[in-house]
Amino acid sequence: MGEASDLIDRNIAELLVKRGFDTLSDTQEKAIPPISAGNHTLCIAPTGTGKTESAMLPVFSSLLHTGGGGFKAIYITPLRSLNRDILFRLEWWCSELGLTVGVRHGDTSTSERTKQSKKPPDLLITTPETLQALFMGKNLREHLKNVRYVIIDEIHELAGNKRGAQLSVALERLIPYAGNFQRIGLSATVGNPGDVASFLTGNRPCEIVNIPAAPSLSIDVRYAGGSFTSQSKAVEKAIEREDSTLVFVNTRVTAEALGHELFGRGDVDVHHGSLSREVRIEAEDRFKEGKLKALICTSSMELGLDIGHISHVIQFGSPREISRLLQRVGRAGHRLDTMSYGTILATGFDDLLESGVIATRALQNECEDLLLSRNASDVLANQIAAIAVEYGEISVLRLKEIITGSACFQDAGGLIERVILQMAEHRLIWPEGGMVARTGRCRKYLYQNLSMIHDEKKVKVYDIVSRRIVGTLDESFVVSFIYTGAVFITKGQLWQVIVLEDGMIKVEPAHKLKGELPSWEGEQIPVPYGIARETGRLRRTRNFSDYLSDGASISFAESFMDGMDHAGSPVPSDNLIVLEHFDEGVVMNVCGGHKANEALGRAVSVLLSARSGSSVGIEVDAYRVTFRLPKEITATAVMEALKNLEPAHIQGILSLSLKRSSLFKWKLVQIAKKFGAIDADADYEKISIHRLMDLFDKTVISDEAFRELFSLKMDVEKAAEIARRVQSGETGVTIAPISAIGSEGITSSRDLIPPPSTDHAVISTIKKRIENDSILLFCMNCRKWKSKTVVGRVPDDIVCPLCGARLIAALKPYEDDQIAIAKKKNKSKEERAVEIKMIRNANIVLSSGKTAVTALAARGVGPDTASGIIATMAKGDDFYREILKAERNYIRTHRFW
Structure with a gap:
């Protein structure tokens, strides 16, 4: 010692x-x-x-x-x-x-x-x-x-x-x-x-x-191939080399998709925040006991949970940030005085270069700065209410002394005064004579707002094909993007909304349609400005061996750049922005990182929209902004907008445009709830967004909504630096056709696994589901025999074992009460109608056998609909398409019956 x-x-x-x-x-x-x-x-x-x-x-x-x-x-x-x-x-x-x-x-x-x-x-x-x-x-x-x-x-x-x-x-x-x-x-x-x-x-x-992390780290960067199949195989090979491996991914979509690919091994499990506590604990315990060889996880495993010895950490795709890589690779070894071994498996050209830059910086013991959350007015409101409840009554002077002792609010004296006045409007406190006193409403508010994590309802997504909940969406995403017919992505698949009812979104698999990525899983880990800039410099200098040691990965990077040269495409870099035109718009290749590109892209889109009178869609990543444009807006117009963008005006342009965005509206609701201006459990459907915007305009509530968006989502300062470099000529701007680099913004998302939901997969799912559905068979001849089974076990020739008749009704389990009606001797008019429907059901089974049973097992399909399905004479997959069509129609219309 x-x-x-x-x-x-x-x-x-x-x-x-x-x-x-x-x-x-x-x-x-x-x-x-x-x-x-x-x-x-x-x-x-x-x-x-x-x-x-x-x-x-x-x-x-x-x-x-x-x-x-x-x-x-x-x-x-x-x-x-x-x-x-x-x-x-x-x-x-x-x-x-x-x-x-x-x-x-x-x-x-x-x-x-x-x-x-x-x-x-x-x-x-x-x-x-x-x-x-x-x-x-x-x-x-x-x-x-x-x-x-x-x-x-x-x-x-x-x-x-x-x-x-x-x-x-x-x-x-x-x-x-x-x-x-x-x-x-x-x-x-x-x-x-x-x-x-x-x-x-x-x-x-x-x-x-x-204590520096670098001396105890060993980090390898390798290109894992261009397809998800080759990437998952690379993960599997890396898992095989060690006895215990954590595989970190950046989104839950990727965790589930990779878990699906490797699940058949039996020694791999998945761990992320959307899984229940019990499921997560079970996975942790199995890993600790050595029953699992690998655990695929998101940030849920970054912190120091003790799950036993970890030999190796795989990072699937770029970790995006140095701090994240250090935290994740640091899990390997997890014993005193041991090296931590980590491998980044890069999934594309951008991913490979970015990973090389991050790994190099990590080994040099560099790390991003952590920015404190300063002068958040909703936190002030929360703590002023908490102190009022704690003391009953307190002087404003003493209140300020307590709060400004925090480094997060050391210069918030004037803001505290504004927040007190706002809170008084909502009857949370009574300010009078230099004192602040709690109100009866204050304690209730505080119980509902002990946490500064925004309370957001999770809306269930129900697949009508498999008849199961496939995930949840954040309420904010539902408010902003979901409507009947909308297409979105969750669980790595595309889904189309059939209807919103019963507090859930009912969907079916969609095909070849563009979709939004749900906010809970599409929150990109933002690549910092400095990392994106250095990655751009590496594109320009091509000194790949300074950042990568794996020969095959270096060869891939060089061949990719050779392909750009062969096509005559200019390479976007730290000092060159390339505007590439394609059928639907323009890709602005700019190595600025997520937050700077978000601010720059939004500002340019506002100028384009104002000049053309048309709406402009944008998609952003760390190296490009993709503008979806009307035909009349060309790459030349984008160049003019970019070159004429005054750095000092970017924040003002964004403030005006954000007021009209769903992003700002939703953030305003969140902040207003934390101020007690809206009840924490208020239903968004009953809130008038436009009225709220008028009510809170130029208040601390709207100021906080802007402050949070500008600090968390956008980097105006770095966007202004890019604009300044363009105006000074330090950064060039050129126009070119779409290239291999630019097309990344159109055809792929580094964290989105291509959805496998082909037509065949949908039919396979519904077929499997119906085969496993329970069915009640009841003899309408002797009215004594009843059997509960699953559709898959029903024989082609259905015969009553008691009387030998083939007049068998096929009922859904919840229709069991109809059997009691059929057995009654004296029936009412309504009961007679039920009996007639059962006989109709049995006659269909008599004439079409198991085909009829299969149709009758589907949701919302009764004798008439089943007859219609059978009458189409559809066979094989076409038969199940007819069933799906009938179920979809039932989902859409049954609430009007």
Whole structure:
């Protein structure tokens, strides 16, 4: 053991040996001294280097000698799943040391909450949102008075968003109870540790322990082929080489598609946020037990969940960001003093070059800056309401002192005044005489808004062919894009909307139609401006061997560029924008990254639309903006719009155009809900968007909607830099026909697996589904025999085993009550009509056998419709097409019957 072990209690040092630690890690050696000295500390280190113990060993040492009741240390994680994992790890230490530990989050039982209220544990593991709730109860507030430590795990996951901004104020609210408690932050690699430290401490002195990740990383970049089949085979080969592999993908669509390709192996499973908690835990446990050789996952596995030893990490497609690559590859090894081995399997030319740039920067220990969420007015509204509930009444001056102690709101004094006035309009607080008092509505508002995560309903998508729920869509996507006849993509397939009813979207597979990508799975991980620029420079210099070591991958890149040369196509780069024309519009090739291209593309589209009087559609990725244009708008017009775009005017142009967009309207509703201006559970269908826009125009609510869109979705500053470079001539602009690079914006999305929903696949699905549908067979002759089976098991020749008759009705399971009617001797007029329909049903089966049973098993198909299907004389696949047509018609029309 090193010097750090001398700073912790002897009992803990002995337990380290019992736990199997012969030495402390470099991270622990460097982090334990400042934490033991009582300094606020930010520890930045790779995954698996013992960050949790770095914080908790000195904390435990202190707690052994800390008397009194109440919570003594609070350990905050961004996810409930991490709560469970941390509890498992720290329970052992606490039980050995005679300390108590508990978990509290949204799923904690009432009995456990009551127990904690009466006898709080020494160490409480919780989430940022549940910390907010601790301030609301009188007994719980008393238990906060003995807090000596607050540890924030995975702090990089919080510092850049509104959850983090809310947490930063909560830490300031804790001071009046606990005094100057010690703050400890645990983080993955970030480019600006100083800003993250200020987020943790509110600009109080903070010691930063920064352990570089690069020395313990080995990253290989390889081209995996141009088809999904070849790519999945490359993944499988890489899995075979190791005993345990995490395969990271960027979207849930890709996770499911890749999982489908490899599922037959039996030792591969999928893990992502749309799966239930139980399913995720089962996959984690199976991986940990060695029953799985690989786990295909999204960002759900980036954080430090303990799932056992990981030999190797595969990144399928570019990781898009250096920080993401470091976090993911860092999962490999996950033991002290081991190398982390990772492989990026690139899926195309852009992907390969971008991956090479990111891997090179990662190995040079570079990382993106993390931008704090500053002056978010809806967070202010939330925390002003929380403080009002906590104190009942408080002076505005004291309110400002508490809030501006946070680095996220240190200069928000004037904004606080505006937010207070806005909240008073909605009767959340009463400001009077320099004081702010809560209202009766305030507590209810707070209970509905403990979290700054926008509450968004999930709308189920129901496939009428397979008769199952195939996924969910965010309510915002439904509001903006879904209507009868609309086509969209989910689960890697195209779907066409039949009808919206019963709170769900009923769909059927679509063919050869363009579709929107649902927002929950189409949220692109944005490629930063700097990465896109360097990738553009690599296109220009072609020094591929400086970024790639695999010979086959270098050859692919060189042959791709040779193909561009052979076609006479100019290569878009960091200093050349190429406008390529095609049948439906123009691809503007610009290496600006997602956010800059989003801002630049939207601004140019506004100018084009204003000049032509026609609407202009845009699609954006990190290297191109695709404009869908009317015939009269040419590439020359796009060039003029780009060259005449004043850098200083971009934000103004975007602000005006955004007001008319569905994106802004929906963001306005979200912010208004967080302000209490709209009830949290209000149904969007009953909200007048136009009225809201008039009501909130030029208020802090609309200002916040703009602030969030400009900070999260667009980079106006970098877009302006591109426009400035165009005007100065540093970046050239030329026009050319569509090329291999430009066509990427038309024909593919790097994260979208080509949908396999051919006509044959649809027919196969409906055939399989009907064969497995339950059916009731009932003899209309003796009226005694009844049999429940599935359609696939029904014989071609259907005979009653009791009386030998062939007059057999085929009923759906929910029509079982009709059998009781058929057996009755004295029937009413309505019951006689039911009997006649059953006889009609049996006659169809008598004449057409199993074909009739198959038709009658379909949804909404009765005797008349079944007769119509059979009368078409359709055979094979055509027969099932007729069934699908009948089901579709039923779905569309039955609500009018």
